[in-house]
Amino acid sequence: MPTVEIQSGPKSGRSIELRDDGLLIGRDPGCALYLDDRLVSSHHARIERDNGRWILRDLESSNGTLLNGKNVANEPLSGSDIIEIGETRMLFELEAVATAPPPERRKPEPAAAVSPEPAATREPKPKPRTSAPSRPLPQASANSEDVALVEKMSRQTEAIRSEVGKVVIGQHQVLDEVLMCMIAGGHALLVGLPGLAKTLMISTIAKVVDLSFRRIQFTPDLMPSDITGTEILETNRDTQEKEFRFIHGPIFCNLLLADEINRTPPKTQAALLEAMQEKHVTVGNETFKLDRPFFVLATQNPIEQEGTYPLPEAQMDRFMFNIYVDYPSEQEEERIVTATTVAESVQPEKVLSKQDVLQLQDVVRKIPVSEHVVKYAVRLVRATRPGSDVAPDFIGEFVSIGAGPRAAQSLILAGKARAVLEGRIHVSSKDIRAAAAPVLRHRVYTNFAADSEGLSSVDIVNRLMDTIGEPTEEDYGVPA
Numbered sequence: 001m002p003t004v005e006i007q008s009g010p011k012s013g014r015s016i017e018l019r020d021d022g023l024l025i026g027r028d029p030g031c032a033l034y035l036d037d038r039l040v041s042s043h044h045a046r047i048e049r050d051n052g053r054w055i056l057r058d059l060e061s062s063n064g065t066l067l068n069g070k071n072v073a074n075e076p077l078s079g080s081d082i083i084e085i086g087e088t089r090m091l092f093e094l095e096a097v098a099t100a101p102p103p104e105r106r107k108p109e110p111a112a113a114v115s116p117e118p119a120a121t122r123e124p125k126p127k128p129r130t131s132a133p134s135r136p137l138p139q140a141s142a143n144s145e146d147v148a149l150v151e152k153m154s155r156q157t158e159a160i161r162s163e164v165g166k167v168v169i170g171q172h173q174v175l176d177e178v179l180m181c182m183i184a185g186g187h188a189l190l191v192g193l194p195g196l197a198k199t200l201m202i203s204t205i206a207k208v209v210d211l212s213f214r215r216i217q218f219t220p221d222l223m224p225s226d227i228t229g230t231e232i233l234e235t236n237r238d239t240q241e242k243e244f245r246f247i248h249g250p251i252f253c254n255l256l257l258a259d260e261i262n263r264t265p266p267k268t269q270a271a272l273l274e275a276m277q278e279k280h281v282t283v284g285n286e287t288f289k290l291d292r293p294f295f296v297l298a299t300q301n302p303i304e305q306e307g308t309y310p311l312p313e314a315q316m317d318r319f320m321f322n323i324y325v326d327y328p329s330e331q332e333e334e335r336i337v338t339a340t341t342v343a344e345s346v347q348p349e350k351v352l353s354k355q356d357v358l359q360l361q362d363v364v365r366k367i368p369v370s371e372h373v374v375k376y377a378v379r380l381v382r383a384t385r386p387g388s389d390v391a392p393d394f395i396g397e398f399v400s401i402g403a404g405p406r407a408a409q410s411l412i413l414a415g416k417a418r419a420v421l422e423g424r425i426h427v428s429s430k431d432i433r434a435a436a437a438p439v440l441r442h443r444v445y446t447n448f449a450a451d452s453e454g455l456s457s458v459d460i461v462n463r464l465m466d467t468i469g470e471p472t473e474e475d476y477g478v479p480a
Contacts, residue, residue: 009088186320
């Protein structure tokens with residue numbers, strides 16, 4: 001039978017005989033080959049038989065699987081192939097090329113494990129990687145600059161918090177969620193009472209990350225041309241002919257604060273929706289591209305409903321995050337009062353450049369996500385839908401409408417963004433849980449029964465995370 005001999009790593013010297021049911025490798029204790037290694041995903045890879053051949057299959061792991069020094073997804077194995085997963089290096093041997101009896105091969109000498117066979121017996125293999133970097137390259141499309149930027153982001157994230165903290169006291173979770181949404185390429189809806197520094201925080205973030213900032217105060221008489229811009233008729237000084245010239249509106253910026261977005265009519269809201277989704281505006285017969293990055297942060301007052309135009313469900317779904325801004329703590333409020341009633345003012349310093357933000361948005365898309373994390377995110381979203389086969393009983397009792405597929409996309413992107421902000425190139429289920437409340441808060445609609453019980457959509461989401469577990473071996477076809 002074929003064998004896998006572990007040459008280096010946590011279980012160096014061990015030899016495993018492959019059976020017909022294959023070999024599941026990962027950090028989950030239920031895996032046939034359990035590797036306690038932070039670079040290894042819960043269900044990282046599988047060696048299995050397929051049509052008479054042995055196949056090495058990567059299970060969409062975070063850090064990839066190497067075969068003879070190359071990243072592979074689904075590759076047939078031959079004798080003396082070198083498999084590298086995290087810090088573990090393994091030698092795959094077919095019975096046909098075994099050169100020693102099985103008892104001697106179970107504990108090979110280290111030198112014999114890596115010594116090449118004579119050229120006459122097989123074709124030369126690519127030279128395996130001798131050492132694994134501390135942070136493996138996420139995938140081939142990411143370059144060294146991308147990885148270097150991610151590795152230093154944990155320090156830069158702390159610097160951003162420090163600089164924003166010079167102006168805005170407290171609201172650390174709000175700041176983190178805004179940054180996650182920004183580098184994930186989404187838009188956010190801030191909901192909070194007046195006077196909680198929503199506008200001040202956004203304008204300060206724009207200074208710290210060096211983005212052009214505009215604020216639009218939405219009112220009932222605001223027209224689409226007031227935000228997108230308008231054409232004016234003027235005389236050309238050279239030809240003396242009359243012609244139209246487009247005057248750019250305040251939407252042409254990098255970071256747009258749409259203050260009290262629910263106070264403007266649907267016609268103007270729709271003009272903003274086009275800019276959010278398509279990254280351009282249309283005036284007359286012309287389309288004008290918006291500068292990248294483009295990030296809309298809209299605010300709403302949760303208590304005032306008179307004279308407002310509530311956003312329709314379709315437009316609410318376009319916002320990646322719904323961020324709730326709560327009252328500060330007593331100590332924070334004392335500091336706020338002390339700091340804002342003196343003549344001194346502190347100006348934050350720039351931490352990131354506009355180009356850094358663009359690069360981070362690109363890097364977020366390049367970070368791979370394991371099948372385990374994707375399954376968990378999708379299962380969590382599907383569990384919000386009444387009538388779903390994975391929805392708990394309380395969903396049918398308290399929820400009228402659940403979240404759509406865009407919620408699962410947002411969960412994965414937000415998880416990637418959180419990992420980048422912490423200087424990581426792997427995404428875990430913990431990142432998904434951290435993003436669940438802002439992603440699902442405005443996509444889960446409670447019914448009268450929930451309102452009568454005093455349950456909000458966040459209460460439902462928190463209860464879901466306590467109920468819905470992560471995928472197990474059964475979800476991968478592995479008997480429990």
